[in-house]
Amino acid sequence: MARPLALVTGASRGIGLELAHQFARHGHDLVVNAEDTAIDDAAKALREHGVEVLAVQADLGTEAGVAQLAGAVPRPLDAAALNAGVGLGGTFLDSPVAEQLRLVDVDVRGVVHLAHLVLSDMRARGRGKLLLTSSIASTMPGPGQPVYNAAKSFVQSLAEALADELRGTGVTVTSLMPGPTNTDFFRRAGLEGTLIARSAVDDPAKVAAQGYAALEKGRTTVVGGSPMVKAQALVNGLLPDQVKAAAHRVFTTTLPRS
Template sequence: MSKRNLAIVTGASSGIGLELARLAAENAYDLIIAADEDLAAVADELRGTGSQVETVVADLATIDGVDRLCAAVRDTGRVPDLLMANAGHGLGHAFFDQRVEEWRHVIDTNITGTIYLIQQLGPDMCSQGSGRILITGSIAGFMPGTFQAVYNGTKAFIDSFSFALRNEIKDSGVTVTCLMPGPTETNFFRRADLMDTKVGQQEKDDAAYVARVGFDAMMKGEGDVVAGWKNKLQATIANVTPASVLAEQHRRMAEPGSGKT
């Protein structure tokens, strides 16, 4: 790969991750992109900007999958300048109706794989004395996720983790930014089996807009950013609303069949 700065993007096959990769390429970064889906077409598109692009197709819910990505990074002999940990997985329906392997994959993707990746690559960035880490959290982390209980719980963890890590490494030259979107127009709701819910059918934010908000905040070194004024308002209200009320509100949006008229 060339001597240009290097960006890592996970969950880059579509949605926010793809848009983050596009922004990195437009800003003259070489890329290593990772996802659990084929990335050939995405890589071809990104190379059209002049960026050199490597792909890693792996399940980032697994230690082995993350190790494969880290190996690809280390094989370049370069330290990432941008690390965008965006891979995420949702899951709808009642918790008691979910199979263990389903909810565990959500936890392993959103939490275990994410923080393992950051722990593997972050120290080298700190030793380098510069870099930006962007973690995709969610405003879902501010509220109990009735019929999305595990997913919202993982995002509460990620939102909290990002602030703690940011403070731990505040003197390293590396910043940590948490992007907290609301419902966004991606494949998330289809993959989470939420298309028959109100939240699955409502109008959502544009993924390119959300990615731009997150990318700009990361480049400025900001600690967190909520994309969209409606989501900012919702996050503010959630901070002063009883958890029981929030749980009931979430039920009305995510209960299976709630999208039927």
């Protein structure tokens, strides 16, 4: 019997690499993707679990990259985690619009395109599990990284709508909403030295384990991280957006060096 096959995007590091380890530990062969060559090292480490791993280097911020990745998948997918994403610190008018559009290409357009391809196939087969990495950022307006929070609100809304549309088809859609997690994300987003970056202490392995467990159970949404983050998600459901925006502005302001 062939092992089940899972696709993980953004699997070269951080939460995506840990999601890929979860799938491998649970006996899945893998197709793993990232934009640069570090994906080959990740694939080598994942093969230690005794599963087959195909590494595909492709830029999911382009239609060609999404098509390249989808075309490389060797057999029907049992599960997919669309996790690749980028952040971008800075206020709207003080960040280059090209970088903001790039974020939309990767975090929104790439997710819509790949989810459409993956889910079309899963629905036709009457089974499959899709995980979308959203964020607790989806629950609040994001002064200091406004396009990122808007993109994650889009992903969260999309995931919940797809979970509903596909109910009863044998296909489940789960959104993983991590809180600030200890990965390269904030450094790469230019948010080093902010309170939000300093609060990024959750372990990506733990966040991924929570995401994987929720995917397995076919849950619609899981908040990934510590009890504090789960409490914050609950409180965010009650607070007015203006209050959350003001707090977010403080968290994305660069602090004086201590």
